[in-house]
Amino acid sequence: MAINIKNYTTEVAASKSIEAIERLLVEFGATNIMKEYGPGGRVIQISFIIVVENMRLPFRLPAKVKEVYVWLKKKFPQRKDATLLEQAERVVWKQLWDWVHITLSGIQLEQLETLEALFPYLYEIEKNQTYYQRIKQTKFKALLPG
Numbered sequence: 781m782a783i784n785i786k787n788y789t790t791e792v793a794a795s796k797s798i799e800a801i802e803r804l805l806v807e808f809g810a811t812n813i814m815k816e817y818g819p820g821g822r823v824i825q826i827s828f829i830i831v832v833e834n835m836r837l838p839f840r841l842p843a844k845v846k847e848v849y850v851w852l853k854k855k856f857p858q859r860k861d862a863t864l865l866e867q868a869e870r871v872v873w874k875q876l877w878d879w880v881h882i883t884l885s886g887i888q889l890e891q892l893e894t895l896e897a898l899f900p901y902l903y904e905i906e907k908n909q910t911y912y913q914r915i916k917q918t919k920f921k922a923l924l925p926g
Contacts, residue, residue, distance in 0.1 A: 787874040788852070788867075797873035798823055801841075801880050808884050811836075822869060826876075827903060832894050840903040840910055841880070843872045 802813055810828040818824035825842045849868035856864065886892040895902070900912035907914065915922050 785851075786878065788855075788871050790870050790874045792870060792874050794823070794869045794873040797870070797877045798826070800877050801826060801873070804877075804880050804884055805830075808887075812838075823873075830894060830898070837895070838903040838905060839898050839901045841876060841901055843869070843876060845869050845872050848872050 798815070805813055805826075805828050808830070810830050812827075812829040814827045815823045816825045816827065822845070823843065824845070825840055827838060827840045829836050829838050831837070845865070845868045848871050849865055852859075852864045852868055852871070853861075883892070883897050887894050887897055900910060902911045903909070904911065904914065909917075
């Protein structure tokens with residue numbers, strides 16, 4: 781399966797996309813927005829809390845830069861690793877901004893419920909994993925009938 785990848789040539793700095801994501805989340809009512817930093821002082825995920833049905837629920841959006849770097853390396857094998865890493869970071873955050881914007885728009889237009897749209901990113905702080913990661917660990921058995 782091959783599709784045209786959106787934003788793979790973006791020049792928008794990762795920091796600008798991250799700021800834009802934070803603004804969208806705040807406009808949507810998110811609180812306690814937190815960035816987690818990894819190697820080189822790069823943001824590797826954003827966590828936030830949204831009130832859903834009177835419950836303060838934590839969510840975590842990961843930025844999987846390494847995976848995009850691998851894709852870019854295949855597409856542009858002649859480019860320097862540092863250049864591709866920076867581009868991968870820009871691509872990841874620009875795509876996350878698009879996803880957050882589309883998702884929150886769908887919620888606002890009542891095409892999706894908040895928890896329906898964000899459930900895979902619901903975060904269990906004690907286990908340091910999202911619900912998607914937790915269900916994946918069980919080989920998705922929790923989703924299968926009886």
